[in-house]
Amino acid sequence: MVSGRAMNSPLPRFVRLLMLAMMLSMATVRPAFAQDDSGPSELRDTETELLFKDIARPLVKAAGLDPNSVNVALLNDPEINAFVATGQTVYIQSGLIEAADNVNQLQGVIAHELGHVAGGHSIRLQEGAKEATGITIATMILGALALAAGAGDAAMGVMMAGQQAAMGKFLAFTRAQEATADASAVKSLHAAGISGKGMLDFFAKLQNQEYRLAIYATDSYDRTHPLSSERIQALEQALKTDPAWNTPVDPQLEARFQRVKAKLYGFADPKQAVLKYPESNQSIPAHYARAYAYHVGGYSDKAETEANALLAADPHDPFFLELKGQILLESGKPKEALVPLREAVQRSGNMPLIAGMLGHALVATEDPKNFPEAKQVLKAAVNRDNENPFAWYQLGIIYDQEGDTGRAALATAERSNLENNPKLAYASAQMAMKGIPAGTPDYIRAQDIAMVSRAELAKKDKHYRDRKELTE
Numbered sequence: 001m002v003s004g005r006a007m008n009s010p011l012p013r014f015v016r017l018l019m020l021a022m023m024l025s026m027a028t029v030r031p032a033f034a035q036d037d038s039g040p041s042e043l044r045d046t047e048t049e050l051l052f053k054d055i056a057r058p059l060v061k062a063a064g065l066d067p068n069s070v071n072v073a074l075l076n077d078p079e080i081n082a083f084v085a086t087g088q089t090v091y092i093q094s095g096l097i098e099a100a101d102n103v104n105q106l107q108g109v110i111a112h113e114l115g116h117v118a119g120g121h122s123i124r125l126q127e128g129a130k131e132a133t134g135i136t137i138a139t140m141i142l143g144a145l146a147l148a149a150g151a152g153d154a155a156m157g158v159m160m161a162g163q164q165a166a167m168g169k170f171l172a173f174t175r176a177q178e179a180t181a182d183a184s185a186v187k188s189l190h191a192a193g194i195s196g197k198g199m200l201d202f203f204a205k206l207q208n209q210e211y212r213l214a215i216y217a218t219d220s221y222d223r224t225h226p227l228s229s230e231r232i233q234a235l236e237q238a239l240k241t242d243p244a245w246n247t248p249v250d251p252q253l254e255a256r257f258q259r260v261k262a263k264l265y266g267f268a269d270p271k272q273a274v275l276k277y278p279e280s281n282q283s284i285p286a287h288y289a290r291a292y293a294y295h296v297g298g299y300s301d302k303a304e305t306e307a308n309a310l311l312a313a314d315p316h317d318p319f320f321l322e323l324k325g326q327i328l329l330e331s332g333k334p335k336e337a338l339v340p341l342r343e344a345v346q347r348s349g350n351m352p353l354i355a356g357m358l359g360h361a362l363v364a365t366e367d368p369k370n371f372p373e374a375k376q377v378l379k380a381a382v383n384r385d386n387e388n389p390f391a392w393y394q395l396g397i398i399y400d401q402e403g404d405t406g407r408a409a410l411a412t413a414e415r416s417n418l419e420n421n422p423k424l425a426y427a428s429a430q431m432a433m434k435g436i437p438a439g440t441p442d443y444i445r446a447q448d449i450a451m452v453s454r455a456e457l458a459k460k461d462k463h464y465r466d467r468k469e470l471t472e
Helices: 011-026 046-062 094-099 103-118 121-148 154-194 197-212 228-240 249-266 272-274 284-297 300-313 318-330 334-347 354-362 367-384 390-404 403-416 421-437 441-458 462-466
Strands: 072-076 080-083 089-093
Touching: 011 318, 046 072, 046 103, 046 228, 046 249, 072 094, 072 249, 072 284, 072 318, 072 390, 080 094, 080 272, 080 318, 089 094, 089 103, 089 421, 094 103, 094 249, 103 197, 121 197, 154 228, 154 272, 197 228, 249 272, 272 284, 284 318, 318 334, 334 354, 354 390, 354 403, 367 390, 403 421, 403 441
Parallel strands: 072 089
Antiparallel strands: 080 089
């Protein structure tokens, strides 16, 4: 993991990390950032996701991984961090994108995280947690025996020493994983012909943050990660002697990164965005940042002016068209949004997130003449990308308008399943199976959702374990 605030946190915070590790050793954990309101939400944006894919593809191949199986996702969280949970998804937090100066720094971060994926570290983390947990349990037993024998001070000493030993064991384990991921990143950058300057520069940036947070430790003994100074020292020679060290960054890739960074800044931190990108700055990224900042802030006229400035620079850019359509749609002008959104869909190659927005605009016109097109667009969108709950919501509206209650219920089940609401997903799937002919693909899909949702509900409610349903 690459992290700013979390990476070099002091020892007391590790008590919470060890407790989490103990839980990980007893249960399989899946990330639920896109659906769980208690954690950072996943941000979906076509332009950003395409950039991530293009950045990651050569590094994924260099790491010996399958580009079709690895995903890089963006989380709305201001902390400078990136991590890998279970599976092969690299999570980049918005704070890291805002902190990165250029695309090469992001490439270094992704290369590091892919080292975790290639090493299977999310799975092996449980091994380290189990070992640390074993030490803790053993010393607690010894402490309890000492306490029973009347040696209270000795008991406390044994238990405290055991906890310290468990912490040290687990910290050493995670630091070893980080060092391995760093070494893997060096190899991947070399194989991909990408300079490691960005990787060193980003660690230097984290080192400056350590100083600002008054982290002056001379070693990383009590930390989950090596100190940035240690990492720089370990990597500097290998990176600087690599033939790719002076390889320039693709200027088009850098321009795309600056656009994505600016639009993210405008969306996630609109007040700061208008300060960082003042109106005197007439660059493409600045127009992008201000357009999103004004739109989020409710200044629709100013947002539209910025979008028009982008379109004046490139009238057929699909993402500028998408932005103009989004501003119009969310400002209560769905009919006006149709023209730019239709062109955005066509020029983007029917990208599903943009198509979903067009479907939303068509539904929002409340004109029945637009519903057949909306249905066609939305069905195509969810067929290509089934991870868009709002597209399912809009499709459900269309089915309900048509009187197709079975498929309207199925659309609700799909949306609820994506939003991690098993109770509503289960009830909706059951309703869908009553209104859809048995044996059809839609019926089978509803059956699958019902089975998965019931299994999830049964973990907490015996009522669901004992029921016999249409799924059987």
